[in-house]
Amino acid sequence: MPDKVHLHQEKEEARLSALQSNANAVKSVAQAVASTLGPKGLDTMLVNSKNEVIVTNDGVTILDRMEITHPAAKMIVNVAKSQQDEMGDGTTTATLLASALVDEGVKQVTRGVPVTKVIAGIQRGIRFALIKMQERARTIYELDDEWLQRIAFTASRENEDITLAVIEAAHMVGREKLLEKGFKLSSCVVAHPRIESNVFSGIVISKTRMNPQMPRKRENARVLVLADALEPESFSDEVRTDEAFNRKERLREEFYVMLEHLIHLNVGFIVTDGAVDPHAEEVLTDAGVIVVSEVAREELEKVSEYTGARQIKRSGLKKSPEEIEALLGYCSEVEDDEVLARIRITGGHGKPFATILVGAATEEVVEERERICKDAASAVQAAIHGGFVPGGGAVELAIGRDVEHFRDTVQGMERFGVSAVAEALQRPMSQVVANAGFNPLEKIEAVKALQLKRQSDSLGIDCDRGTVADMIEMGVVDPLPVKAHALQTAGEVAIAILRIHTVVKMKEDPVF
Structure with missing residues (x-):
């Protein structure tokens, strides 16, 4: 025992x-x-x-x-x-x-x-x-509620410029968007050491145009959002026969016709989440189209929402020009911002979006200001959801x-x-x-x-x-x-x- x-x-x-x-x-x-x-x-x-x-x-x-x-x-x-x-x-x-x-x-x-x-x-x-x-x-009922500004001020470590920027962005986006499941106001924050801090109605995507021969800016652009690669359709051709060769050439010809349709529809901006065929890149460059390839899915969705474009697959390009036209979005301006090294889009015809640009003198400081700004944006959105x-x-x-x-x-x-x-x-x-x-x-x-x-x-x-x-x-x-x-x-x-x-x-x- x-x-x-x-x-x-x-x-x-x-x-x-x-x-x-x-x-x-x-x-x-x-x-x-x-x-x-x-x-x-x-x-x-x-x-x-x-x-x-x-x-x-x-x-x-x-x-x-x-x-x-x-x-x-x-x-x-x-x-x-x-x-x-x-x-x-x-x-x-x-x-x-x-x-x-x-x-x-x-x-x-x-x-x-x-x-x-x-x-x-x-x-x-x-x-x-x-x-x-x-x-x-x-409870907070309105975006003009003074408590929203106090919450942003506290969360931003009492940085007045960040507070004002976050509140302005919240107004641009609107209460309905802020309450939308899956949307994060903090995702609208973009930081860079060589920019002036400001807020604008629009979005940026973390890519640049495919080559410098494409125009840096397009105004009043129709927008195609392709959730696919901009390439001819492929198929398994392990056995190299005349029939396989002819089929491959037919698909390539169909693809070139699709490109002509896009140019005739005056598409000025194309974003894809895949690669772009070299010939397509050349043709679209000559036509003055801004093309951005291999864009992340979440950014692709943002472009779609903001411009009002419907995301389509490569097979969707086989539709008639009239049907494709109905799937296009629109923006008043798309620009390859060389300082930001990102594409900036404004004047979209879809849902409202805002971008908060955060600048600072050095990389170390800008990283901290970015974190602070995201904290403030998250706090404001949380207060709108559940009060304070x-x-x-x-x-x-x-x-x-x-x-x-x-x-x-x-x-x-x-x-x-x-x-x-x-x-x-x-x-x-x-x-x-x-x-x-x-x-x-x-x-x-x-x-x-x-x-x-x-x-x-x-x-x-x-x-x-x-x-x-x-x-x-x-x-x-x-x-x-x-x-x-x-x-x-x-x-x-x-x-x-x-x-x-x-x-x-x-x-x-x-x-x-």
């Missing part, structure tokens, strides 16, 4: 050791981005073996570029990437929440609470917190109080997992306050007392003066979808890490 007890103790110690190791790794990764949070957050310099430097306060950039070997730490990096892919903002908040949930969960397990109960409690606590967060959201909540960690602190009340209604040991959620929700404000140079414990207690007294979810800390202030009145707000996704994703990865019972190194694959 003593041997069994001893064996059980060893297993328990090994499990706690693995859990604590994972928690420490997660905490060390979170600390790498913690100092960037809030208005007083600082930048991080990333340096590689070639002494190449990136200076940024973008959480996902830091985590993606830093050297990480611990498997649990890599899971936290995936939290930031998921947040970035889905929301385009809030990566640091998601990382801090995940770290705090793991830390608080480990504390409860160390106290003797079964890990399964802690996990179940965390799941219940997060579900409850997300409901409460939704209830506290303020008080920022500065205020809403998390208020919801943490709701979760504490909810914990009192939970029976059994799951309540300890709910407690972990309540504690973790204090982390964002705690970090913002610490980065501003104040004592987090003192300030958070002051905010909690006043939030309770005034029944407010918008009280936080003024990071300039260190006093309790209303975040809504200060204009410090965040999009609800960004906050909610950060909490949900953080919960999922924290639970996955807490479930890890043992870490076993896999054997290397045999080398043959």
Whole structure:
């Protein structure tokens, strides 16, 4: 019997050791981005073996570029990437929440609470917190809503030029397009070190014309969007016979007739996602047509939507000229912008689009401005989708109080997992306050007392003066979808890490 007890103790110690190791790794990764949070957050310099430097306060950039070997730490990096892919903002908040949930969960397990109960409690606590967060959201009905500008200003790290550019682009695109599933305003951002920052109604595609003999600019151009190669149809001709040769020549002749039809229809701009036959390139160049080949599918779709062109396959070119004409789009101008090294299209007859051009003096600075602009664009679109909540960690602190009340209604040991959620929700404000140079414990207690007294979810800390202030009145707000996704994703990865019972190194694959 003593041997069994001893064996059980060893297993328990090994499990706690693995859990604590994972928690420490997660905490060390979170600390790498913690100092960037809030208005007083600082930048991080990333340096590689070639002494190449990136200076940024973008959480996902830091985590993606830093050297990480611990498997649990890599899971936290995936939290930031998921947040970035889905929301385009809030990566640091998601990382801090995940770290705090793991830390608080480990504390409860160390106290003797079964890990399964802690996990179940965390799941219940997060579900409850997300409901409460939704209830506290303020809706944005119009693009002229002043809160939209405040959200862009906060997300752009208080860069006024980027704020104005993002808001202008949102107006150009329109509410309907912003609410469209699959459309991302952040995809409209184009950065280059040798351009002036501005916004225009139109699109750019990341290609140039096929050769410099083609015109650099065409006005009032009909547009053909070919989701195929601009080449004669091919067929299997393994057996070289006269019949196969004649068929090949017939297909080539048909293809040349199609090209003549396009020229007679006054097509001025052709985009394809495949290669272009050399003879076709020569003929179209002589006719003054701008041709762009091997364009990515998503850009092909953008051109189609913006110009009103229907995407067609190579076989569609066999249609009559009248039928082809009905499939063409239109733009008032297409230009090969030599500075941007991209094709710029304006005056499309399809759906509205906007492009935000971001410039800066150097490559390093322009990359950071691009990231900031994309964050602001994502935040604006998220707010239009789901409204906004008080920022500065205020809403998390208020919801943490709701979760504490909810914990009192939970029976059994799951309540300890709910407690972990309540504690973790204090982390964002705690970090913002610490980065501003104040004592987090003192300030958070002051905010909690006043939030309770005034029944407010918008009280936080003024990071300039260190006093309790209303975040809504200060204009410090965040999009609800960004906050909610950060909490949900953080919960999922924290639970996955807490479930890890043992870490076993896999054997290397045999080398043959």
